[in-house]
Amino acid sequence: MRRSSASSSGRLSLAPLRVKNEGPIPSGSGRLSTGSTRSSVGGRTSVGSAIGGGRNSVGSRKSMLPRYNQSSNSMATAAKKRRSSGYGRTYGEHGMVKDPRPNSDKVYKERSIKLLLEFLLEKGFPHNINKKVLLYPTSKDFFRIFEFLFSFIEPKYQVGPKPEEEIPKLFKLMGYPFPISKSNMFSIGSPHTWPTLLGALRFLMEIVKYAFNVDTDAVLFPPRDDEFDSIPESKILFNYMEEGYAAFLNGADTFEHLDEELARNLRQKTEGISGGLDQLVSENNILTRELTDLQNEPDRLVELREKHHTITADERKFQAYLENLEKHKHSFEKRIQEVDEEFNTMTAEYQAILANNKRMKAIFDSQEFSPADVERINMARQELQRQIESIEKDIEAIERQIWDEEINIGKIQQNTEAKCQEYNKKATMLKLIPPSAENAHGRDYEMRVNFHSGSIDFIGAIKPALVQMKKQCNEKVHEMEARRIGEMEGLDQVTEMVSDKGEEISKLESKHKRAEEELECKKEAMQRECQKLQAETDAIQAEITEMRRSSQMSVQEAQKELQQLHKRYEQENAAYLRDQGRYADSLFEAARLIVDHKETIQDYINLFYSGVEKSYADLLQTQYRPEFTKDD
Structure with missing residues (x-):
């Protein structure tokens, strides 16, 4: 293969620009290995090197997909x-x-x-x-x-x-x-x-x-029956073209060493390793003797079959054993995960208890309350904490119900899109879509659903035209009466389904009302408890006043202690007001979400009714398809 850097006719080459190689190109294993380089994304190997195995390729690997501009x-x-x-x-x-x-x-x-x-x-x-x-x-x-x-x-x-x-x-x-x-x-x-x-x-x-x-x-070079243990000729030619083109891209103009290697490989494939007829005869005799020796050896097939059966049985046993180990592994991993989660939870609770103990100890050291007062306050706080946890569980249950209803709404959206696609398909079969169709008469009958920005006015725009078309088909109504009755039964079933959905909505509303009543009762109980705490605070202030009269402490110390008590009272009162505001906001947000959810369900029910009417109209149109004349 010989090429020159410029052809005699002056035609420019369509190949990529070549880089002049100043050094000599090594022979033998001088092929480029651009296809087996590693990718720079995360240290992973490109599919080009993985597919090609040990074979080198020239240039960057091509895509496995057809190009975008194909027909x-x-x-x-x-x-x-x-x-x-x-x-x-x-x-x-x-x-x-x-x-x-x-x-x-x-x-x-x-x-x-x-x-x-x-x-x-x-x-x-x-x-x-x-x-x-x-x-x-x-x-x-x-x-x-x-x-x-x-x-x-x-x-x-x-x-x-x-x-x-x-x-x-x-x-x-x-x-x-x-x-x-x-x-x-x-x-x-x-x-x-x-x-x-x-x-x-x-x-x-x-x-x-x-x-x-x-x-x-x-895949590229499948072996043939006549090629016992040699390289396929197609692969020899492919390697020759690959190495020659790689050398050409690197600036080489002569390829004598590649021509010599190609001739040597083809000669070796045709004449054998040493070449010549005498050598082939000698090799044939050697192979014949080896074949005779192999045929005279004792038959090992029975022994190998028994060994194969034994290995197969062992393999099945090991496979069953591995499956059991895998099951035990999954169960232990699940148990370890549960223990870790339980340990983390208990650790967090332990840390919270330690912090609470430190805080309570500091309060206990700085106050002059009796142990009975402290125990009574702790019991009241625990009761409030239990009430808060109960309210949070109710809110989580309501959120789970909202999530389930959103999933149901997604399914209804998919069903609505399927109905619209079915309507458009049947309208296309009746030659109503596109507006240039035979029976459309320039009117757009296509139904497009967009849940974010409204759809085509089916009742005001499409339905009158369909009713007019229905009037033209009244002559064939008596022939399809039996089928219409069957479809009406299906419509009744759909109506019953809609009624069932309405009952479910009523049940959800009653459940929401009960939840609101329970939340209101708990709120009133919390207010009564806060009033009780306020009365206890007033009693404590009265006791402080009485103790200040009877004690011999100085006026400044008494005022300082009173200020501390007032400050503590203001902190507790502010914390109570924050909790009360947060609970009120949570209640208002839950009520708002339920009302919005109810309105959304009602909108989808109305949309479902519209879809039923459209399906019924489309069914009538399919059953009573008019036969138009050229005048129409």
């Missing part, structure tokens, strides 16, 4: 060819692809988080990562994890300015069989969205793991 047909073809056999396709009742994996299951979700966390820590994830982050991730955490995983496939990849459009598109290019909507990218950490995105990240992680374990030499 949509080639994109779809590549996506179909790269479907993973581990992700089967099932379809829901509306024809949409349904993920068969139990992503929302708690055990499956924890397993996915554990696998993802182990892989990120193993490959040197450069940011702070733990199980808590993966349980409730932010958008920033999700983008960092996706950028890290995708950088194994596309080196130096960074998330663009519009990740909500870019990331679903990349998953589609990789052949991910389940859709990821743009709305999912705006609520990544929500309970009804994160399991879906966690399943997508697990899919991407498995692709990267597979890439690390693929032997590219076996």
Whole structure:
């Protein structure tokens, strides 16, 4: 192979700019190893070196994905060819692809988080990562994890300015069989969205793991039957082109040593190690004698089979033993974690008790109360503490109920989006979408749902046109009466479901009312207790006054003690007022959240009623589809 730095016709080279190499290029093992360098992100090895095994490559590794500017047909073809056999396709009742994996299951979700966390820590994830982050991730955490995983496939990849459009598109290019909507990218950490995105990240992680374990030499240069123990000819030519192009990029113009090496390798492959017909005959005789000796040896197959059965049985026993050890390990780890949590809790309680004892000892040393008074005050304080803990438990229960209702609202939103998609699909089948369709007559029948900024006026804009279309189809009503009755029964069932939801709301309202009454009773009890403490304080002040009259202490000392008592009284009174204000704010905030939640549920019920009416109208339109003439 010979090249010159400039062609005779003066044509400029389309290859990358070459760097003139001042020194000679070593022969033999002078190939470039640019493909097996280590990446600079967290000390991890690039997928190019992991896939290539020990084979060197020239230049930077190319992306495993098709480029963005390819045609949509080639994109779809590549996506179909790269479907993973581990992700089967099932379809829901509306024809949409349904993920068969139990992503929302708690055990499956924890397993996915554990696998993802182990892989990120193993490959040197450069940011702070733990199980808590993966349980409730932010958008920033999700983008960092996706950028890290995708950088194994596309080196130096960074998330663009519009990740909500870019990331679903990349998953589609990789052949991910389940859709990821743009709305999912705006609520990544929500309970009804994160399991879906966690399943997508697990899919991407498995692709990267597979890439690390693929032997590219076996894929690019598969051995043939006629090549017993030699290098394939295609690999010899590939290595020759690779080394020659690397030398060309480094400024070399002559490649005699590469030509000689290629000729030597081809001659060796064709004629044998020493070359020549006589040598081949000699080698054939030697191999024939070795084959005869091997055939005359006693058959070891029976012995090897028995040994194989023994090893297989031992392997099964060890596997069962390892499984039992793993179960014991998990149980002990769980127990250790529980003991650590209990130890931390008891340590914190112990420290709090020590601090309280110090404080109480200081108060006891500085006061002149009797032990009975101190015990009575402590009992009153413990009673108040128990009341506060009871109120906090009630507030936590209410917050858990609010969280459950938010999950239910997310499910209702998904159902509403599915209904709208079903309506748009059927409207498309009836040639009502887009406005330029045959039966649309320039009107926009498409239903768009946006929970943040309102939707199209279905009652005032779309429904009259559909009613007018229904009037044109009245001639066929009697033929579809039987089917209409069946659909009305379905509508009754939906109405019963809505009624059940209304009853549930009534139960929640009554429960909220009872909680408010209980909180009010506890508040009154607290006020009575505070009044009791105030009376005791007044009695103490009276005793102090009486003691000041009867004692022989000086007036200045008595005034100083009285000031200290007044100061203590003001501190306790201020603490009581702060607690009272905090409890009132908490009660007001809980009531406000429940009222807002009730209004939200009522809005979604109204929206659900509207969806039922739209589905009924769409059903009538599907059943009584008009036959338009050219005049229409």
